[in-house]
Amino acid sequence: MTGTSAMSPLLVALISGGVVLGALTGLLAYVTLLERKFAARMQSRVGPYRVGPHGLLQPIADGVKLLLKEHLVPDAADKGVFNLAPVIFFIPCMLIFASMPFAPGLGVADLNIGVLFFLAVSSMEIVGLFMAGWGSNNKYALISAMRAVNQIISYDLPFVMAALVPVMLAGSMKLSDIATAQQGLWFIAYPVIGQLAFIAFIVAGVAAENRTPFDILEAESELIAGFRVEYSGMKFAFIQLGEYAHVIGTSFLGAALFLGAWAGPGPSWLGPLWFTIKALLVFVLFTWVRWSFLRIKVDQILSISWKLLLPLTLLLLLATAVVIVIRSGAGV
Amino acid sequence: MNGEVLAFWVLAVGLVGSALNVVLSKNLFHSVLWLAAALVGTAGIFIALDAEFLGAVQVLLYAGGVITVVVFAIVVTERLVGERLSQTSRRILGGAVVAVGVLAMVLNVIRRSGIDMPRPEMTADITKWMGISLLTQFLLPFELLGVLLLAGLLAATYFARPEE
Known part of the structure; x- marks a missing residue:
């Protein structure tokens, strides 16, 4: 970014933040269509088709519908908490993109602690979720929020551990450094360790996003829609958008950690495009898992995390450390 | 400002x-x-x-x-x-008095210690140095904390075990 050096850093930050936010909102709207179309294909359906050619205007119609819908607040709800919850839920979900470098030097803030920033900010999501579940004063919503706490605390740990494997291989928590370290070999191609870490990342990611088979907190047959059951209109849209932002953010993180971020054939300005394509691939993987499996039980969810994923990721970390020490020539 | x-x-x-x-x-x-x-x-x-x-x-x-x-x-x-x-x-007043007393004490200590130098510029990567010093200079306290947390974890599992 040579041309921007004359501008004040605050202005640059505002502009790049605005651009990322705008592009992201558009991407998120169309990702919902992608998921619906993909799910429809898997189930031999057509999916959204009526609004615009091949249903391409469906996200816009959805947005208009949600904007115009009435805001309902339950009488017994804790009004302040209920109204604040979608915002508290939405902000961290969008903020996770702040540390994402979309190409060398192109991003809002390429922090030294990029990966940690992502993990820290996305862990704030649970506060908004719990506020929604509690503030609604609805038993379904509250049970859903309690289950969410259970699940998110269980899967935070393996998720962090799986994300730490690329961090260790690259020797940095800065996302652009991790991307540069993969120029020779993407970390997913790293023998054994890479693939196992990627699988652990995907499983923990699906659980962190509360998607099937880990969707006990919005299990429709038991809890209707879980913590968001009382929300309507734009507040519902905020929760929905936040959830998709989290999924896409996790996909971008997966692409940055394991798939070489912006690396790809062609000129370097194609970098952001490659990065987005890879992130969408990871997203499709999440979607594929979601529409292929059945919901599993609470105890199974917890035992997968504590008895399988956590020991596996801990061993992976250990193995990574051993590999690094051996490669650097023992002694240190 | x-x-x-x-x-x-x-x-x-x-x-x-x-x-x-x-x-x-x-x-x-x-x-x-x-x-x-x-x-x-x-x-x-x-x-x-x-x-x-x-x-x-x-x-x-x-x-x-x-x-x-x-x-x-x-x-x-x-x-x-x-x-x-x-x-x-209960006893909001008493609590407030104690809190103000502690605040006055802390402020007094800070004033006497004479910390009025400007904050030094951060040039090095503080995270990196924190990591290195945790695993070199402060390795023993770090490991001790790990053992302490492990003991806590084991105790929690012990108390949470199903009754036989």
């Missing part, structure tokens, strides 16, 4: 305000949320002081931690739906 001082005052006022709300709010759930706000505010102060790592860890650990506290508060009091949990702060 530069940006850093402004950020400090905004964060500080927010922090003290939410901390007061933690103890003064009647609704137990609200005070837990104010606690979360106070912890995030603390993270903001860390970040304003260039301790980004500490700030991120603060958010990462306490956001989950605070919510666990809520769950325990609800589970232990066994009122899932219906009646609101209420917090009754």
Whole structure:
């Protein structure tokens, strides 16, 4: 970014933040269509088709519908908490993109602690979720929020551990450094360790996003829609958008950690495009898992995390450390 | 007044305000949320002081931690739906006097220690140095803490085991 050096850093930050936010909102709207179309294909359906050619205007119609819908607040709800919850839920979900470098030097803030920033900010999501579940004063919503706490605390740990494997291989928590370290070999191609870490990342990611088979907190047959059951209109849209932002953010993180971020054939300005394509691939993987499996039980969810994923990721970390020490020539 | 001082005052006022709300709010759930706000505010102060790592860890650990506290508060009091949990702060006056006394003492110590030099510029990667010194200079305390946490974990599993 040579041309921007004359501008004040605050202005640059505002502009790049605005651009990322705008592009992201558009991407998120169309990702919902992608998921619906993909799910429809898997189930031999057509999916959204009526609004615009091949249903391409469906996200816009959805947005208009949600904007115009009435805001309902339950009488017994804790009004302040209920109204604040979608915002508290939405902000961290969008903020996770702040540390994402979309190409060398192109991003809002390429922090030294990029990966940690992502993990820290996305862990704030649970506060908004719990506020929604509690503030609604609805038993379904509250049970859903309690289950969410259970699940998110269980899967935070393996998720962090799986994300730490690329961090260790690259020797940095800065996302652009991790991307540069993969120029020779993407970390997913790293023998054994890479693939196992990627699988652990995907499983923990699906659980962190509360998607099937880990969707006990919005299990429709038991809890209707879980913590968001009382929300309507734009507040519902905020929760929905936040959830998709989290999924896409996790996909971008997966692409940055394991798939070489912006690396790809062609000129370097194609970098952001490659990065987005890879992130969408990871997203499709999440979607594929979601529409292929059945919901599993609470105890199974917890035992997968504590008895399988956590020991596996801990061993992976250990193995990574051993590999690094051996490669650097023992002694240190 | 530069940006850093402004950020400090905004964060500080927010922090003290939410901390007061933690103890003064009647609704137990609200005070837990104010606690979360106070912890995030603390993270903001860390970040304003260039301790980004500490700030991120603060958010990462306490956001989950605070919510666990809520769950325990609800589970232990066994009122899932219906009646609101209420917090009754007795002896507010005595507590306030003690708090002001402690504040005066801390302020006095800080004033006497004569810390008035400007904050040094951060040039090195503080996270990297923290990692290196944790595994070299402070290895023993670090390992001891690990053992302590492991003991805590084992004790928790022991108490939570199903009755035979």
